[in-house]
Amino acid sequence: MTQNNTLLSFLFKRVDIASLIFFRIAFGIVMLWEVKRYFDKGWIARYWIDPLFNFAYTGFEWLSPWSGNGMYLHFYGLGLLALFISLGLFYRLSMALFFVAFSYIFLLEEARYLNHFYLIMLLSFVMIFVPAHRSFSLDALLRPGLRADTVPAWTLWLVRFQLGVAYFFGGIAKLNSDWLLRGEPLRDWLSDRTDFPFIGQFFDYEWAVYLFAYGGLLIDLLAVPLLLWRRTRPYAFTAVVLFNLLNASWFSIGIFPWLMIVASSILFAPSWPRKLFDTLWLRPSHKSVLMMAGALLGTVGALWFHRTFELVPLTVGALAGLLISWFFMDKARPLSESSQFEISYKYSKNITRSQFAVVILLSSWALVQIGLPLRHYTVPSKVSWTEEGHRFAWHMKLRDKDGEVQFYAVNPHTQDSREIDPRATLTSWQYRKMSTRPYMIRQFARYLASKPENLEAEIRVRALAELNDREPQFLIDPNVDLAKVDTKLLGRNDWILDLNETQYASLEP
Numbered sequence: 001m002t003q004n005n006t007l008l009s010f011l012f013k014r015v016d017i018a019s020l021i022f023f024r025i026a027f028g029i030v031m032l033w034e035v036k037r038y039f040d041k042g043w044i045a046r047y048w049i050d051p052l053f054n055f056a057y058t059g060f061e062w063l064s065p066w067s068g069n070g071m072y073l074h075f076y077g078l079g080l081l082a083l084f085i086s087l088g089l090f091y092r093l094s095m096a097l098f099f100v101a102f103s104y105i106f107l108l109e110e111a112r113y114l115n116h117f118y119l120i121m122l123l124s125f126v127m128i129f130v131p132a133h134r135s136f137s138l139d140a141l142l143r144p145g146l147r148a149d150t151v152p153a154w155t156l157w158l159v160r161f162q163l164g165v166a167y168f169f170g171g172i173a174k175l176n177s178d179w180l181l182r183g184e185p186l187r188d189w190l191s192d193r194t195d196f197p198f199i200g201q202f203f204d205y206e207w208a209v210y211l212f213a214y215g216g217l218l219i220d221l222l223a224v225p226l227l228l229w230r231r232t233r234p235y236a237f238t239a240v241v242l243f244n245l246l247n248a249s250w251f252s253i254g255i256f257p258w259l260m261i262v263a264s265s266i267l268f269a270p271s272w273p274r275k276l277f278d279t280l281w282l283r284p285s286h287k288s289v290l291m292m293a294g295a296l297l298g299t300v301g302a303l304w305f306h307r308t309f310e311l312v313p314l315t316v317g318a319l320a321g322l323l324i325s326w327f328f329m330d331k332a333r334p335l336s337e338s339s340q341f342e343i344s345y346k347y348s349k350n351i352t353r354s355q356f357a358v359v360i361l362l363s364s365w366a367l368v369q370i371g372l373p374l375r376h377y378t379v380p381s382k383v384s385w386t387e388e389g390h391r392f393a394w395h396m397k398l399r400d401k402d403g404e405v406q407f408y409a410v411n412p413h414t415q416d417s418r419e420i421d422p423r424a425t426l427t428s429w430q431y432r433k434m435s436t437r438p439y440m441i442r443q444f445a446r447y448l449a450s451k452p453e454n455l456e457a458e459i460r461v462r463a464l465a466e467l468n469d470r471e472p473q474f475l476i477d478p479n480v481d482l483a484k485v486d487t488k489l490l491g492r493n494d495w496i497l498d499l500n501e502t503q504y505a506s507l508e509p
Contacts, residue, residue, distance in 0.1 A: 028086025088137020171220030271339030294325025
């Protein structure tokens with residue numbers, strides 16, 4: 001099979017390993033911090049031990065939480081694996097086990113779906129195949145023959161692609177009428193934060209609503225190409241940092257803003273950690289002093305936005321300030337993006353079997369990652385209302401949705417009904433999530449139908465929900481036996497009622 005020289009040169013040339021090393025270390029540290037947060041805040045018991053019922057993902061109903069102290073031991077194991085990843089110890093095995101262990105946590109409870117958990121799961125999967133342990137690791141120290149200063153370019157671009165998918169499709173998801181034309185749900189969120197220092201006084205103005213709406217859209221759509229290009233990198237990274245700091249301050253999204261700041265560095269030149277070290281320590285100058293001042297400013301900024309003294313956010317803030325100051329100083333004196341460790345691919349007449357396999361696997365993975373976020377466009381419904389195709393599509397902070405749902409066991413012969421209180425089984429956070437998600441309401445209806453006292457009854461619901469300042473509407477047909485409806489994974493489910501787009505509350509105060 002003859003080769004495509006351009007494609008092979010792009011994928012298989014050797015590039016500096018330095019940025020992958022930094023990514024590996026940062027990923028492990030942030031994950032270790034996340035595990036610590038779950039112990040400190042009592043979330044292990046809250047989310048996986050205390051609930052009497054767990055919402056299962058389709059195909060994973062067989063999963064259940066560990067009994068006894070098993071969940072605590074599981075998180076201790078996650079923390080140990082995160083530490084091993086950061087140190088580069090037993091890296092391949094640690095990364096694979098971390099992926100399995102984290103995926104188990106993710107799949108245990110559908111009500112805990114978060115886009116950044118999904119991103120962590122994907123990143124931990126692709127990192128299994130990336131040789132990020134061949135330098136600055138205990139593996140390389142214990143096995144000198146493993147050490148390398150370069151990696152095939154496809155390994156770097158695989159991580160870049162995975163991060164880019166989250167950014168780009170996060171922007172694509174914002175291309176909807178609520179976000180672009182009505183400024184919702186940002187309008188309500190900003191109006192609740194008018195006490196935010198300095199700029200909060202402007203949050204009730206129309207121009208501020210649309211400035212944040214369209215600014216967020218542009219950051220998501222353009223972050224990756226602008227971070228990759230050296231000339232726009234200082235401005236793009238500054239915007240990304242500010243965007244994530246605001247998210248950290250306004251929303252309860254945990255480690256996500258800090259993870260995205262450090263993960264964005266994978267889009268810089270592959271050799272950037274070496275050049276930063278050289279600038280700061282090997283050939284220090286007045287530039288180093290200004291960069292350290294930038295680091296101090298970044299630390300103060302992280303503390304101001306995070307409002308809590310924690311080591312990881314402060315370190316991320318310091319690094320962000322350091323990098324921004326470095327980028328702007330070097331902008332006036334362009335430097336080469338390449339390094340002494342980058343090696344051109346040597347052409348051969350034919351593509352090898354291993355190269356062909358890599359190309360096929362990378363292409364297949366890319367098609368899946370691009371197809372999943374687009375699948376809801378095949379369903380004739382508003383995805384934020386029906387939830388059909390909403391998950392795994394990077395729809396992040398795009399809706400303000402509240403609901404109330406009542407369950408009834410109805411005698412099909414006499415039509416007598418008996419109300420069933422879901423709060424007797426579900427925790428408050430499970431009920432809140434379920435009340436606006438039809439597929440979870442349907443799953444709980446099936447659970448109720450399996451109870452001995454309900455075996456002869458139909459399970460019907462009265463589910464009202466409101467989306468982005470609209471008036472409450474029925475979400476599910478109240479006349480169907482929800483425990484017996486067919487569910488289409490890729491298609492329109494007629495038991496979910498359409499959203500009446502004209503019914504929304506006035507924007508006037």
